[in-house]
Amino acid sequence: xxxxxxxxxxxHSNEWIEALxxxxxxxxTLDQWSAQKSRLVAESDRxxxxxxxxxxxxxxxxxxxxxxxxEAHRALVVDVKMHEVMVIELDRLVRFTPEYIARTAxxxxxxxxxxxxxxxxxxxxxxxxxxVDRKVMESVMRTHAIENVTVTFRRGAEVxxxxxxxxxxxxxxxxxxxxxxxxxxxxxx
Numbered sequence: 001x002x003x004x005x006x007x008x009x010x011x012h013s014n015e016w017i018e019a020l021x022x023x024x025x026x027x028x029t030l031d032q033w034s035a036q037k038s039r040l041v042a043e044s045d046r047x048x049x050x051x052x053x054x055x056x057x058x059x060x061x062x063x064x065x066x067x068x069x070x071e072a073h074r075a076l077v078v079d080v081k082m083h084e085v086m087v088i089e090l091d092r093l094v095r096f097t098p099e100y101i102a103r104t105a106x107x108x109x110x111x112x113x114x115x116x117x118x119x120x121x122x123x124x125x126x127x128x129x130x131x132v133d134r135k136v137m138e139s140v141m142r143t144h145a146i147e148n149v150t151v152t153f154r155r156g157a158e159v160x161x162x163x164x165x166x167x168x169x170x171x172x173x174x175x176x177x178x179x180x181x182x183x184x185x186x187x188x189x
Contacts, residue, residue, distance in 0.1 A: 003051040004066040011063040032172040082156030088126040089150040111144040
């Protein structure tokens with residue numbers, strides 16, 4: 001089994017678009033958690049197993065090219081399936097008093113924390129991965145009706161460029177809505 005140790009390009013970059021037109025693309029589909037690993041074995045859409053061992057701290061992105069052979073007319077490409085992210089924008093709060101900002105931050109922390117949703121704060125944005133159905137998350141935010149914050153939903157791939165690798169792992173690590181459970185932590189005496 002060949003081990004791929006580097007990404008040679010990305011299908012979304014202009015330099016690769018033309019080169020890939022005349023080749024057959026074999027795809028390795030990864031979920032957002034697997035894409036954060038630097039070492040893994042993955043299966044392609046053709047049933048082939050591939051070992052990936054990237055340098056520490058390097059991660060796979062959607063469209064990354066692991067192999068390109070123009071003579072064989074083939075390329076091996078990574079397809080990362082990212083979930084949506086709820087983005088809570090706090091930039092409008094800066095015009096208010098520190099007391100108002102503190103109260104709003106506490107209310108927001110209560111709303112997110114009570115649901116056990118992981119979150120990453122970066123600048124004036126709070127990023128929360130979808131761990132439950134989007135409609136449920138929208139309903140929770142409407143119920144709490146936190147004033148002067150904006151809630152939108154974005155594709156995970158749109159958010160990743162703004163985050164450091166450890167923040168991406170915190171945001172997407174183990175947050176697959178298909179398998180996530182709402183768990184309360186109970187104290188044992």
